[in-house]
Amino acid sequence: MITWIGLCAGGIWRYLDGQQGKALLKELFAGIKAPEQTILMAVGWLAREGYIILEGELPNPSIKLNPHPPSKS
Numbered sequence: 001m002i003t004w005i006g007l008c009a010g011g012i013w014r015y016l017d018g019q020q021g022k023a024l025l026k027e028l029f030a031g032i033k034a035p036e037q038t039i040l041m042a043v044g045w046l047a048r049e050g051y052i053i054l055e056g057e058l059p060n061p062s063i064k065l066n067p068h069p070p071s072k073s
Contacts, residue, residue, distance in 0.1 A: 008034045008042035013051065013065070021065040028063065 015031050016023055028043070029036055043063060046052040050070040055062045 004034075005038060005041045005045060008032065008038050009046050012039065012042055012046060012063075016052070016063065016065050021067075023063055025060050025063060 011032050011034065012028060015028065019027070019031075023031070025043070028039055032039055034042075043052065043054075047054055051066055053064045053066050055064065
C-alpha cells in the first residue's frame with residue numbers, strides 16, 4: 001500500500017507540474033487514475049513532507065506545488 005501511495009504522489013506532482021503548479025482537489029480526482037482515498041493519502045503525504053501547499057476549505061481546496069520544497073540532504 002505504501003508503494004502505491006508513493007506512486008500516486010509522484011503522479012500528483014507530475015499532474016500539478018503540467019497544470020502550472022496548481023489544481024483543485026476535484027481536478028486531481030478527475031486527472032489521476034487512482035481511487036479517491038489513495039489520492040487523499042498521497043496529498044496528505046506530499047503536504048506533510050512540504051512538497052505541496054493546501055489553500056482553501058474542504059471539500060475542494062486548491063493544491064499548489066511548493067515553490068521552495070524541502071531539500072533532502
